[in-house]
Amino acid sequence: MKPEKQSPQKTRFNFSAFIQEMYHSFESVAANREITFTLDNKLPESFFTCYDEAEIEKVFFNLLSNAFKFTSSGGQVTIRIRQIVQPYCEGLPMFPEQQVSTLIESSYLFIEITDTGMGFNQGEADKIFEPFYRAKEDIYKQVSGTGIGLSLTRSIVQQHQGSIWATSTEGKGTCFMILLPDTEKQKEQANDVSRSYPSEINKKVVLLVEETETRNKQTVLLVDDNQEVLEYLEQQLQHDYIVMKAINGKDALEQIDKTYPHIVISDVMMPEMNGLELCMRIKEDQNFCHIPVILLTAKSMVSQIEEGLEAGADDYIVKPFQVSLLKARIKNILSLREKLKNIYGESSTLKQLGVEEPEENNDFLSQYIDIVKANISNQELDVSVIYQALGMSRANFYRKVKAVTGLSPIELIKNIRLEAGAKLLKESSMNVSEVAQHVGFSSRSYFARSFKTVYGMSPTEYQESKQ
Template identity: 35%
Template structure:
């Protein structure tokens, strides 16, 4: 205390004992001591022992005051002072606390940012879904008027035979198909942007598919005297690929190549399998060793270097205004044409399939697109893919539609007994379809799914044609309700819609739809679908009727039968020997109204409720007769109280008396 005024200690030296003495050598017992540790003690602490002891002191700065009294109990005016400084550990220092605060701030910022990002992601997801719905609705709004353009054009082409009329109608049809193709590309582009496009791969002959696709452009190439060639290296017979997306990629690239290649030029398509060892591909796809390389090159007008980096941007058009005169003395008429979405869609579809696309070009010499896609050989059974329609298929499609039109039922083949319910919210399209069907069938109309559902319950039609996108109740909901309700589950449903993606078709078919026709559609296709479905229903009716009348019914139904038939047969079997069990009792036991049961049996077996019961009883009677029962006994076993009436009924159905049947069988 005499030598030092301050004592510095580390945080683990916090157990302190200090001894001191008063300068009084006699009567030590009369001396009193006191001390105070400022920062810990608020008052002086008096004691008889000249010792101060503190344990587990927290780090900080303290001031120890010491004092003593004389033998008379008077405290000395001299107070000894010692400053104690216990230094904190490193993790409690000011700079460590700053680090903690900074870390806490970073954590809080990260959490807040993560929450904001999640909210933004949810909002973006909602926006993407809204955009997808918007473009789907736009597609619906485009496809319906296009149907009303292309449908009447087909009708007029059959009626007007002059060359000038055929040319004008073909021009209308061609531009309508071009609008449809543009709408399809916009929809695919929007879905790719919204991340809702999916790759639907299947196994098939890849080389044959691409070769067939290239050949579909030969007529257009011949018109411009362009040499179109296709070469393929050694490939596995079958591979996995998405036919629809690959066809759209190649169609866009080939259409561009032919468009910007002058008369007398060349367009070459090469298909090979190659291994790429580039570091970028190896990092992105470490498991992929073999790639499919598709090269499409031309000797057309080319693209200037400053515009080349932007050709895959959406709505960008590379105008080669400086190249007005092309090779072979031909003038370009294509500058500035197009909407600038074809190549953007090609890039999106390529990257969706884990592929890459590159382009090289020199103005006046031509352009080469190199497409790389993962190549995965397959051993699955081969599939044949129909090519998607392109702008170049219009003339051949028109010819085919005229040929198919010969098979359409005419008014002379009218089937007025068949009742068709058309559910469509667009009045003009509804009237157009009715006009084309009314000469052949009886047609009822509904303008939304709810009205269609009510009319289906009341009318029980033979077939229902329904749009998908409708107010109040959409077509998917209507189809689901129809197929779940036993009163309408047997009715064939054809969905007529602008939603044409694979997922949309699968959704409709999974709900029980019997047909799925995309807008715009050929009216002949709709008429053929109706005729085929009604014919299938008639065959099913014949099978069901035979199964409840013939003693040797067919072993296999032409189509899945309705569970109601099995239920009704079981009910009649349970009351087989009860003569009083008739149509009213069967209606009550089935849980359906009399009218609905009657309509259902008419649709399924072309029979009434009473005839159904009688035919089933007679079929069981034939079985009893074969087992050796007498005619009278058999009549009572199957619920006939009068054997004579039983014999007449049996003869009416089987063209022989029960006794004759018993002897011959």
């Protein structure tokens, strides 16, 4: 699953030369299948545009692949390209009303890719662009794919402020039509505007904004052996998250060890290591077991869902599904984790607040707390004592504590000391100075300041309120 790049990586290139190369790349396919393949390009030989060339190449590749896939021997596939200006509807009666209403630029490229293939019911014209929509088998008895290709195509076109639609007649053929703004003119206008501002200031502002946005984003790891699916999901999620990708469970584990993502979304059926094994490996590892996992699968049997949940999955989504559902599940899981971290930052006793800790974190946190409490009076307690006792590396230990609690190891130690201090103030006859010394604070004043930050009152006030 990947459609929605934050912004296309636009470069200036000769569109006529580009489309000629695309035509040549499919000539052998046409010859082998005995299909007449025609390019009707009305643009000048040197016609420069400013698009994301790699993404536009995907658009043509997907549409031409579909055209040849559904066209039999003796049929025809045609590419037609021309430039259009106001009025947009003149000479173009196939323009739907809703498409015309969105045209706001002075110049567009109009692209048609037609075939004389199987076609489809015009009532499906909108559905074919939906994720995971499956049409019938093609004439070569190959399933038409995951339904990601056309959804990806539409997404790329929309990223370029363009439109795409289709008309078709069963048994007669299909025509895909695309409108792309003539961005070469837009680029010239943009350059004129940018020259009116100091370039270095503009550059710094952009960099600061991008850095802030990236720093505030959580990281999602997508795992799937289908590159098309990975690209689709990346496009859908990367506006809100930092997105990483892995092609199987083995690759995913290597990335998790290096980057510690906030959540993993994995397909179940993959080579080398499938999603179920990946999930079990994550949940059984002390370093990673706090990372939530969502499994995606085409299997809808109850037994398969149970198998995924038994592997420790936090959620399980059956294909096909709406991307909005996946986004909602991701948001809910990550929001819950953040709430738990915020609560833990205020008080190390979650159960006092009626909140249950995530089950996979119980062992880690309980062991951490036990080690600190065993050394509670030691003012020189070093975090190395804790991560060595837990059998973790220093780097993994720091990342684990931060991911589970939102605190640094030192901050968590202080909160555990404060919790122990609060208990002593409430249940023992010690005075504030004695409690401070017993729970490892170097001075009464430091203990008092820290205590008030967490509990909202001084140790003395807290002790009096509990008597």
